[in-house]
Amino acid sequence: MQRTHALNVAQDVESLFHPYTPLDKVRETGPLVMTRGDGIYVEDDQGRRYLEAVSGLWCTSLGFSEQRLMDAAQQQFRQLPYYQLFGGRANEPSIALSHALIEKTRHLGMAMAMFANSGSEANDQAVKMVWYYFNAIGKPHKKKLIARERAYHGVTVMAASLTGLAGNHADFDLPIGDRVLRTASPSYYHYGRPGETEAQFVDRIVGELEALILREGADTIAAFFAEPVQGAGGVIVPAAGYWEKVQALLRRHDILLVADEVITGFGRTGEWFGCDTYGIQPDLMTVAKALSSSYLPISATLVSARVYEGLTQGSRRNGQFAHGVTYAGHPVCAAVALETLRIYEERDIVGHVRRVAPHFQRRLRGMEQHPMVHASRGVGLIGAIELVQDKATGRTFEAGSPILARVVSAGFEVGLICRALRDTLAVSPPLIITEPQIDELFDKMGQSLDLALADARAAGLMP
Ligand SMILES: Cc1ncc(COP(=O)(O)O)c(C=O)c1O
The missing domain is CATH 3.40.640.10 (Type I PLP-dependent aspartate aminotransferase-like (Major domain))
Structure with missing residues (x-):
């Protein structure tokens, strides 16, 4: 189905009751509409591509284009x-x-x-x-x-x-x-x-x-x-x-x-x-x-x-x-x-996770160098960083601070989807992620943190 972005937004705002969404704001901002998947990436209805670092909702373990799963469904449907x-x-x-x-x-x-x-x-x-x-x-x-x-x-x-x-x-x-x-x-x-x-x-x-x-x-x-x-x-x-x-x-x-x-x-x-x-x-x-x-x-x-x-x-x-x-x-x-x-x-996915996880966890720990990051933690291919306003004391941003939302929106700008949970930024990518893609993920996370930091500084919230 080929639809335009404008039609998607108009009909969404009129009729789609979104779960886990601020119901007033989404009517102003409109939805982010995904139309395509390719491995660990998804593409929206304006042709922008994102590395899906949370596997949707921590769930699309084999990425977004596994042909064998589509074939298995079709065969059983018939x-x-x-x-x-x-x-x-x-x-x-x-x-x-x-x-x-x-x-x-x-x-x-x-x-x-x-x-x-x-x-x-x-x-x-x-x-x-x-x-x-x-x-x-x-x-x-x-x-x-x-x-x-x-x-x-x-x-x-x-x-x-x-x-x-x-x-x-x-x-x-x-x-x-x-x-x-x-x-x-x-x-x-x-x-x-x-x-x-x-x-x-x-x-x-x-x-x-x-x-x-x-x-x-x-x-x-x-x-x-x-x-x-x-x-x-x-x-x-x-x-x-x-x-x-x-x-x-x-x-x-x-x-x-x-x-x-x-x-x-x-x-x-x-x-x-x-x-x-x-x-x-x-x-x-x-x-x-x-x-x-x-x-x-x-x-x-x-x-x-x-x-x-x-x-x-x-x-x-x-x-x-x-x-x-x-x-x-x-x-x-x-x-x-x-x-x-x-x-x-067949593909020894669990073995693959064990092989790439040390690199993932190393890059995750590396994010602690950033002025907005106080700590990190994780295991396997799941991880999180703690975002703070004051790195020395670990003081967090005020609840609902726009800077926290900014980290996520900056991610969208650089082509990365992460999940914000209070002051925690979580990642849980498809299990098929490779080491170069892990580097891309954390490079992009660094870029989105830099964008949010620039805003925090401009607002006088951080030195
Ligand atoms: C640990 C855990 N249990 C249960 C659920 C609920 O699953 P569902 O959203 O499929 O109902 C979730 C969803 O994220 C979860 O993370």
């Missing part, structure tokens, strides 16, 4: 464009995909996979499974869920309730109910106290978690939800030793661990899963995004044999497991996801 999984029915791609997913996660303790369409839904159904499980095994008092500050688990009513970001709660009347308990984010950078070592920080926040569990009563707590590396909350790489101590604590108190691998799954951290990188043995896992390189929507909630056995007991009692969405295991989405996993294997 053969069987839809069939459902309710009532024991199935379609071949979803069977093959669940098998492949369990093969990949068996060492993490996963045994069965239920599909959905988005990360939010996968987490939502994980919550329902956790409650159903404890009811089925005769522990109906275990209801509360622990989630962390800065967590991002999605936007459905329950996933947004687990999310630990104020912006996702304000005016949505969330969190819902009183079943979500909040605990600390493992960010030593943000929350370490003066003079406190990283190890002391971990002991303190794990101690606070234990105190919370004891105060509430372990027999009332069902599960702990967590991303191995927090993404939308600011790319929080957990403090060293955190996961080991948290898991020991949860095990002691019979609290299930739900690992939200929606961003970290499938190579992002340099291992197949964030759980591999941090030695996490979860009871449930949620995956989405890179599962299909996001060419089509599909997600899954994976459960251990122990949890599945409990759910089966409940199903026996109730006549069935009365949960599932129309598009769960959609054959075309599943066929594309299956082909994605085949490509990861």
Whole structure:
């Protein structure tokens, strides 16, 4: 479909209700309309080309032009464009995909996979499974869920309730109910106290978690939800030793661990899963995004044999497991996801991430030289820098400062798409990125920071 930029803007402003967008401003600025993809690059409706350094929403792992995924979709469309999984029915791609997913996660303790369409839904159904499980095994008092500050688990009513970001709660009347308990984010950078070592920080926040569990009563707590590396909350790489101590604590108190691998799954951290990188043995896992390189929507909630056995007991009692969405295991989405996993294997994408990640992390650390950058952090092919007004003290810009938005808009000018999260600038490029492209990414990031710095100086905000 060939449309003009002017027509796109006119119709967008009239009719397209944009998610996660300032609704008033977008009507003045108009949308940024992408029309084409080519490897790690995208092109807009005015012919401008951008290096997509966040893979869309941390998700297009194989870039924007993988022919094999398009072919896999077409072939499945021709053969069987839809069939459902309710009532024991199935379609071949979803069977093959669940098998492949369990093969990949068996060492993490996963045994069965239920599909959905988005990360939010996968987490939502994980919550329902956790409650159903404890009811089925005769522990109906275990209801509360622990989630962390800065967590991002999605936007459905329950996933947004687990999310630990104020912006996702304000005016949505969330969190819902009183079943979500909040605990600390493992960010030593943000929350370490003066003079406190990283190890002391971990002991303190794990101690606070234990105190919370004891105060509430372990027999009332069902599960702990967590991303191995927090993404939308600011790319929080957990403090060293955190996961080991948290898991020991949860095990002691019979609290299930739900690992939200929606961003970290499938190579992002340099291992197949964030759980591999941090030695996490979860009871449930949620995956989405890179599962299909996001060419089509599909997600899954994976459960251990122990949890599945409990759910089966409940199903026996109730006549069935009365949960599932129309598009769960959609054959075309599943066929594309299956082909994605085949490509990861055949091209050794995880090995590629391990090979290029040191260069990526080196260039990321190099950004700390810039007058507006106070710190950097990352793992594998995910990273972030902290933008500050005063480099010496680490003082940040005022909330909503135009300089923060300027860093992103300057990126557009130089052909780079990054993601701003409060004072954090995040990057998470397609996993197929090469070393020269990593250089291009960080060269462009430097140019956009320079443009923003010039504006900050012109406004008298920085020396
Ligand atoms: C860790 C994590 N969980 C869940 C979600 C929600 O996924 P979706 O937007 O597909 O509902 C996201 C989205 O960014 C995420 O980063």
